[in-house]
Amino acid sequence: MKTVKILQNLIAIDSQNPPGNEIKVVEYLQDFFEKNTKGKCIIQSFENNRSNLLVYFGVRPRYLFNVHLDTVSVGDKNKWLYDPFSGKIQNGKLYGRGACDNKGSLAAIAGAILKNKPENCLFLFSADEEQTGKGIKVFIESDFHKNIEEALVAEPTDREILVAHMGITGLKVSFIGKSVHSSRPEEGENSIYLANHFLNIFQEYYVNILQKEQNEFLGNGVSSIGYIQGGKDTSVLNTVPDYCEVKIDFRYIPEYNADQILWGVQNLVNTDEVLKDKVRVEQIYKFPSFQAGVDNHSMIEIIKKVDSQITLTGARYYTEAADLQEAGINTIVFGAGSIVQAHQVDEYVEVKELEYVEKVYTEIFKRLR
Ligand SMILES: [Zn+2]
Known part of the structure; x- marks a missing residue:
């Protein structure tokens, strides 16, 4: 045939x-x-x-x-x-x-x-x-x-x-703040500001560390912030939100593994004065x-x-x-x-x-x- x-x-x-x-x-x-x-x-x-x-x-x-x-x-x-x-x-x-x-x-x-x-x-x-x-x-x-x-x-x-x-992994980063009335924001902790702080230091961390290593056939790894969600209500904004989450997709080269990506981001938030104890980092998927x-x-x-x-x-x-x-x-x-x-x-x-x-x-x- x-x-x-x-x-x-x-x-x-x-x-x-x-x-x-x-x-x-x-x-x-x-x-x-x-x-x-x-x-x-x-x-x-x-x-x-x-x-x-x-x-x-x-x-x-x-x-x-x-x-x-x-x-x-x-x-x-x-x-x-x-x-x-x-x-x-x-x-x-x-x-x-x-x-x-x-x-x-x-x-x-x-x-x-x-x-x-x-x-x-x-x-x-x-x-x-x-x-x-x-x-x-x-x-x-x-x-x-x-x-x-x-x-x-x-x-x-x-x-x-x-x-x-490349390998693929996804991380969910959750920010835990404190809700108060929006007229007294100084008494609460706005989780969206925490997320904003994280995104700034993450970009620097990513470019400086993760993206530097090159693979002979692949070049450097890449990442993309794919999702962000914070606050509860889209019409009534009178509460400082106590919860925000960000999801990030990573395409990493064989010089790394998915768990190292997780530990790297955990270490980044644990050693940051603003974020320490207010952030949870979880691995949501991984492919080698x-x-x-x-x-x-x-x-x-x-x-x-x-x-x-x-x-x-x-x-x-x-x-x-x-x-x-x-x-x-x-x-x-x-x-x-x-x-x-x-x-x-x-x-x-x-x-x-x-x-x-x-x-x-x-x-x-x-x-x-
Ligand atoms: Zn196929």
């Missing part, structure tokens, strides 16, 4: 997450691999209609290929020029939800497997990447990754190899950063042999490479299409990009020892 046809079949299966329903893609792939390859298929279920699929050809595979099965929502279907489940090809571009993120790479892997069934590779088709990553967690908790030394995560990387990405061991990843060497133009790069968005790297597997990210086309109306992948990536995967399968 032609890879373009495999991709069109995959796009026709709705795996928008939420709710995911990845089982339909799993059933298609299981049938595909059992009919065409005699590969061994294992279904890892974790919820109704939701599961990973594992496929392998030999015993004790050392290399892992991971590609996710779910897509983001189509959104308003009327905004699409082409039906998001059609896989229509126009001027060398194949359109549909998931065409580039991530069914293009999925089809390229399936097409490459038809040419070459690598005995030393395990294929993980994972569920729930676009929401909370339940699929990859189920995989890492299972025994299947125990012998794996190196991995490739297929995501759109636009003819580059992604070897690092990722950095590959670029000097000893055999797939980087092989890809460079196939495409001498290829460069190594970093990104600010999250991938499942971070979870695999945390589990001790040296991981890179490489796949069809560009992240710019992901999650968009009229998402597409160029057919020639699909062919390029399939060729690279085929060579990797052939040359891995």
Whole structure:
């Protein structure tokens, strides 16, 4: 079966997450691999209609290929020029939800497997990447990754190899003041003024410390104040507000971890005369950063042999490479299409990009020892 046809079949299966329903893609792939390859298929279920699929050809595979099965929502279907489940090809571009993120790479892997069934590779088709990553967690908790030394995560990387990405964490900073009537503010403690004081010293702290360190592939980390809320009533302003909160998003480089960001901000407020004892800092989410061991990843060497133009790069968005790297597997990210086309109306992948990536995967399968 032609890879373009495999991709069109995959796009026709709705795996928008939420709710995911990845089982339909799993059933298609299981049938595909059992009919065409005699590969061994294992279904890892974790919820109704939701599961990973594992496929392998030999015993004790050392290399892992991971590609996710779910897509983001189509959104308003009327905004699409082409039906998001059609896989229509126009001027060398194949359109549909998931065409580039991530069914293009999925089809390229399936097409490459038809040419070459690598005995030393395990294929993980994972569920729930676009929401909370339940699929990859189920995989890492299972025994299947125990012998794996190196991995490739297929995501759109636009003819580059992604070897690092930023970690993400969010902090909630709460300011506790004292309410009094607004006619006597000197007797209270205005929590909004506390927040204002914090924002000023935070900016200085951030620029001076956090932003100074540079990563080879990522440059410096970034942060953004995403939310502020203080006071109780928007129409009656006769009370000095005793509560205000600020939420901050951080994209940090692998030289740091999420807990260090938390401790840094806690230390900043605890050592400030104005803020001490009036502020609570909490971590509200965290996703790890990722950095590959670029000097000893055999797939980087092989890809460079196939495409001498290829460069190594970093990104600010999250991938499942971070979870695999945390589990001790040296991981890179490489796949069809560009992240710019992901999650968009009229998402597409160029057919020639699909062919390029399939060729690279085929060579990797052939040359891995
Ligand atoms: Zn993706």
